Amino acid sequence: MNYDALLWLSFGGPEGPDDVMPFLENVTRGRGVPRERLEEVAEHYRHFGGVSPINRLNREAIAAVEKELAAQGIALPVYFGNRNWEPMVEDTVARMAADGVRRALVFPTSAYGGYSACRQYDEDIERARAAHGEGAPELVKLRQFFDHPLFVGAVADAVRAAHAELGQDTGARTVFTAHSVPTSADAASGPPGSGGHRYSRQVAEAARLVAAGAGVDGYDVVWQSRSGPPQVPWLEPDIVDHIDALHADGVRAVVVCPVGFVSDHLEVIWDLDNEAADRARELGMGFARAATPNGDPRFAELVVELVTEHTAGAPARKLSDFPAAGCTVNGAPCAVGCCEPVRRPSRAG
Ligand SMILES: CC1=C(CCC(=O)O)c2cc3nc(cc4[nH]c(cc5[nH]c(cc1n2)c(C)c5CCC(=O)O)c(CCC(=O)O)c4C)C(CCC(=O)O)=C3C
Ligand SMILES: [Fe+2]
Numbered sequence: 001m002n003y004d005a006l007l008w009l010s011f012g013g014p015e016g017p018d019d020v021m022p023f024l025e026n027v028t029r030g031r032g033v034p035r036e037r038l039e040e041v042a043e044h045y046r047h048f049g050g051v052s053p054i055n056r057l058n059r060e061a062i063a064a065v066e067k068e069l070a071a072q073g074i075a076l077p078v079y080f081g082n083r084n085w086e087p088m089v090e091d092t093v094a095r096m097a098a099d100g101v102r103r104a105l106v107f108p109t110s111a112y113g114g115y116s117a118c119r120q121y122d123e124d125i126e127r128a129r130a131a132h133g134e135g136a137p138e139l140v141k142l143r144q145f146f147d148h149p150l151f152v153g154a155v156a157d158a159v160r161a162a163h164a165e166l167g168q169d170t171g172a173r174t175v176f177t178a179h180s181v182p183t184s185a186d187a188a189s190g191p192p193g194s195g196g197h198r199y200s201r202q203v204a205e206a207a208r209l210v211a212a213g214a215g216v217d218g219y220d221v222v223w224q225s226r227s228g229p230p231q232v233p234w235l236e237p238d239i240v241d242h243i244d245a246l247h248a249d250g251v252r253a254v255v256v257c258p259v260g261f262v263s264d265h266l267e268v269i270w271d272l273d274n275e276a277a278d279r280a281r282e283l284g285m286g287f288a289r290a291a292t293p294n295g296d297p298r299f300a301e302l303v304v305e306l307v308t309e310h311t312a313g314a315p316a317r318k319l320s321d322f323p324a325a326g327c328t329v330n331g332a333p334c335a336v337g338c339c340e341p342v343r344r345p346s347r348a349g
Helices: 017-028 035-046 054-071 089-098 115-132 149-166 183-187 198-214 239-248 266-282 297-312
Strands: 005-010 078-082 103-108 138-141 173-179 219-224 253-257 286-289
Touching (some): 054 078, 054 297, 173 198
Parallel strands (some): 005 103
């Protein structure tokens, strides 16, 4: 193998009350998120003692991947770095260099394309290498996996299990959710000339594949965790508004599947397990939330398969017609102008 290590690159989250505000400032720096929204989100974190489960979940997933690598006889140490909280990716890359890592693969904990889900992880790679300067390892990011059969299979089984939780004949509607983004960011996602909307189209495709895998008929794709100033349009409808609309249509139960995420981090346990579940309960509707794939053994297999596929130069195992994208060297974009960040209100002028 031509690689010395695997870098697990994630979002990061606070690990105590004093981390919450500095973490949120890291996330939103220069992005025009209003102060009131930050205060509101800080409350969500404080509800859990200021601790997001995301770092623990990433550490658990890494342990599973280390086991799977060992089982397959692949000697690849795994390092952990985040965009927004400790362990910060800059520090991790410095440690990798000090350990003599020359060339590493990078697994980003997002399955999708788009600025926030893909390109921003490229920026993290570029920034971390630049911070170290000379001697920084070469970093090769692995491809998007929203349509990988192991991802789709794990999520489909979780959807089936959530329906089973509600019982057979509730007629529960399946609702897929992913993190909302500004409509301008979604429109600009994908390589120039590809028609844009790569992020929302991939989410819709993943939902279609999972629904087929789980054997569910009707389903909807909606959005959650909207941020940003109210005058900026984001992808809609919101999950909570959608539950109201389903109720008005006579739907008596919902299965919510956070297909846009890989683990039960705060956006899932607050926005779905609290807000969406509360609304369903108020309306007297049944509610079950499908598990994210992080805890499924197929998730570790998926990561290792992405590694072996890449190192063997094997064809991408995938279920959609979207081109395999996201695999680039040292934080380069997939193509010039691919998934460009859009101008934020606070940066204008
Ligand atoms: C597409 C997408 C993903 C999925 C891809 C991926 O997984 O990477 C994702 C994941 C996550 N988002 C997370 C948390 C937050 N996202 C925020 C803000 C934003 N997210 C955005 C998009 C996305 N976000 C955007 C366009 C913004 C506006 C500001 C900006 O343009 O950057 C804010 C600021 C406060 C707020 O306004 O909500 C927070 C706290 C956590 C960690 C949860 C935890 O701590 O457990 C995770 C995994
Ligand atoms: Fe986010």
